[in-house]
Amino acid sequence: MTTMMVTRYMKIKLQFCQRLHTWNHLRKHYTTKSGDLVFVSLSNDIFMNLAFEDWLYENENLKTKSILLMWKNNPTVVIGRHQNPYLECDVWKIAKNNLSLARRKSGGGAVYHDEGNLNCSFIKDRSLYNRYRNLDLVVEALSSRWNIDLSINTREDILLDGFYKVSGTASKLGRNTTITISPLYLIPMSMVGVHSRATQSLKSRVKNLSDSIPGVTYDSLVDVIGHQFLKGKKNMDNFQFINPSEAQFPGLQKIYNELCDWEWIYGRTPNFSLTRHFAKNLEYYIEHQITINVNIEKGRISKIDIETNFNEIYLKIRPLIQEHLIGTRFWFNDLQMSLDTIKQESRHFGEIELHSWIVSCLSKILCV
Template structure:
């Protein structure tokens, strides 16, 4: 109707547009009560805060649990903080190439779990000296800086550590050392922001496993940003995972909220109490197969013979896509 009037009656189009604008202005000025009829997930009213602590040390179980709460939690009325520690694991961002980011052969040889999470960001190493925190909230309540400030404030108050937040939204110790990286997933009206805390991690193993042996590889996948890391216990020897969990959990529960719930799993996976409505069986676990790791890889080009080309030996390229060869070429130097 609007197109018909504008194009078939050009002499009246200006007057018609004025009338449309007038009606639109009146509707937005006088129809505010109708906003109450919008879906409740748009509300920013103070929610109930709930803290869950998983007892599982399995990276796949914990990632599945995080995703289940994200998909099924009552984010209209609640905000959740999930905390957990894993056994040794290397965790990739959603858009990363495992062979570019870590030493896959060594990871498999040492029986370390290799997983891919559903958020972006870089590759991280987990062990039981690392605490993972996931703030699961509705979209209007999503605020990464607020979450980081809460953790920074809780730790600095109890242990008097010098923590700051840099432009990449990492937690920095003593103005230089990275103790936490950050990543997030936003989908519709649901979000989570999760990050790690290096409390007492095996830094030597972290460095070894996150050092890729691949040389001369070009890829469109997201690359991790190297950083100098340090454990929090080096600045506060009395720190440990249970005390940090209690400290941050208390801070979250009393952060400008009307009610709060502490809950912890009663089994290894964490059937977390009926208040969340979790099922009595395990959430679907992500697969640990290489199919998961290669499923979203881009095309990569591997340059061969980079160290021998000065001797006049041929160099070549291999084009790889999802682990399959799609192109090759070679060049002789004379």
Template sequence: MAYIFAQGSKKCSNLLFLLRSNITSPYSCSRSSSVSSVTLAEKEANIKKSILISQSKDIYTNLALEDWLYKNYDFTKQHVLLVWRNSPCVVVGRHQNPWLEASAEYLLNYEVSVARRNSGGGAVYHDPGNVNFTFFTNKEMYNRRNNLEIISRALYREWGISADINTREDIVIKKNYKVSGTASKLGSKNAYHHCTLMVDVDRCQLSQALKKNIVGVDTNATKSIPSPVLNLNDVNSSVTVEKLLGAVGWEYLRTTPLTMQDAGHDFISQQNGFQLVNPTEGWFPGVEKLRNEFASWDWRFGKTPDFQVTRKFYIPEELKITITVNKGIIENVTLKVPQKLILAHGFNGNASVITNLKGQQFSVAAIRYLEKSVINLEKSYREASEELNFESAFVANESGFFLKEMSKSSG
């Protein structure tokens, strides 16, 4: 099915007028008292639908565009479907730990970006073979299952693909193969539901990017639930990103916004149709500032819920070193001294490690640094005489950390 994009300066001007005329303000938002006085049919007839297609493939720009619309638009009488795609990236949920959800080294080596979105849910991998859909409504009309039904209808209408919506509101095919993950954000007035749809994603890179390499983490951060995945073009080779965009777009436009009826082509002709948008300052004033915020370290990593990473070493008894991280910054490094060393040398049970890691941004390199330090400590221990002063072995450690409050007890 073919579809047409509105382009050119005149059309762009029309869209900008449409956007600006629906900017929220204390004086333009609809009041609930007036809404309740109209029938459902009248209410539905007053709602128009638009599809905006981002021309950017930068994850931070697209997240900024999504946030701009959410914060600035009045969706009472104008529902919007935003369609966007990204270059390779991993996007974690609002309350997740990116170090726990993805392979930091792989992402760095293969130049895969890391982003944090405003909605909850689990971590996802994006590349140009994945299409993202964001359904905007006001809070009152939010219904993400209806949105997923539109996508399912489109898949069946265009390609005969039977898709189900599971209890977690993911779209699955062949009973348990996930092709779409879902998340949402609800505010006092507006809401959005966004979801992925895998068409031709590099599943090998997806698997490597989302591989969890860090163990021994204690955190309350939301953890992703792994699921088997499948590309739509593995089910039907004729599915392409471009065709999918058209199929879902037309299904969205022909479906009534509240009663979910298939109103056909006549209804489509009454809607605002498709529009390519360029997420720049000229179109969306303030979007660049939002983009910088989404790309910042403070947002991507600093918003990580507090966590601790513990490592065990044997030199020759078990030592436990724990890194405490607050807002992405290493707050403390502690070491638990084995019981035998406590009894033999009168040490306290726990010691605070003095290291230049404190106050630094957490990274996998920090764990490697401590691992190297302990290896050097083990070397010092083995090279010492039978009358080893265990405390001095820490102080002499060449990797630059030692212990305080580890003096022998007076008793």
């Protein structure tokens, strides 16, 4: 072994030992307390809170403890792992208003989060998985402090006065660990002709707890639910307020970056298609008809089929449509840019009114 190779080996070994020392020090500070833990995140960033939840799920030894993570976010729409965001909310409106849209790693439906919304993540060993028991803990906690009528229905939602939904659930089951999320408390895009197998949310009549508990606050809910989770435990001091960071939890930033990525939020959308028919009287009052079918796979347009009663003229613009839309991300700015290019370049073929109408039909089916 050469001197250079030995030096490199010693350097790598030293870096590994330093990381291991830091890792052990951090884990000793945060996770070696015996008994169950309650973490309350001080971050209002949806992506950081979801990343911290996933970090705990992947790294904690849940054979020896269960964890309750509580958190709230700035205004955000959160969808389930297997959902189509375009069917659950007005994606373009969210983007234009600088709101966040996040995709959980767990299943379940779409929910709206803001700072008046408490999220409870029960992170446990797989052998302890019981969604009803987690919800019952929340019901017992709230009922112990306030005189309200809460119950759990067959869909495992928490109902107020037997009718109004105040919390739902979503779960992620691993080989050895589980997460059950209970958000205590959407307007979809007006897309026509959508065909999708994605999991769609069920609309429910909802109500805020503050309507029945005047003066209730986020802090009071955190307090009562957190102590109910630790009830009967010897270590009631295992109640930690924490601002998650990479320095505290190595690997957290990587998870955060993955959850923020367009490919995760939109690229993971289950395949779907759009189909619409259009008709319009143009030159010489002749009715022109067009049927457009668009397939979207992994968040990108994969195929466009167009049928018309004026094929000879359409065939001139068809190559432009295929060239500029196939492979394009199903995203407002990308789609608008492609349509503008098609409209501009199609002017060279004449039939400007007809080609402009075709582009207009494409714009409508793509909701741009």
